Amino acid sequence: MTLFGYTIDGGQLFGLISLLSVLALWLIVLGRERHYGRWFRQWEADRKARRDAENGQSSSPGSGHAKRGPWG
Template sequence: MTVFGQTLGGQELFALASLLTLLVFWLFVLPREHAYGRWFKRWEAERRARRLGQEEEPTSPTGKPRGPWG
């Protein structure tokens, strides 16, 4: 087989097929990775908001924290 004037043997054809397979693989995997990253960031922000909401509850009768031990 000849590609761009270069004769390709068995190893070259295998390497070309492998690279094309890898490209197709990443075309399917990369969008999922981005979606997972967006989901994780959203989940982390919601978790942080819930934690901060719990910590903002008053710890003393006056509503102000009195130090590291409450």
């Protein structure tokens, strides 16, 4: 088989197919990992909202107390 003027034997063809398969696998894994990250951030935000609602706290920035440094 000839590709771009180079003769490709069975081993090289297998290597090329394997390389493309691994690339496709990593792209699928990357997409799923990004989806999981988005899901986890949304889950954390929902959990915090439920906890704040149970404690009777408001999550709005002007809820009566000013933040004073990194410890609140």
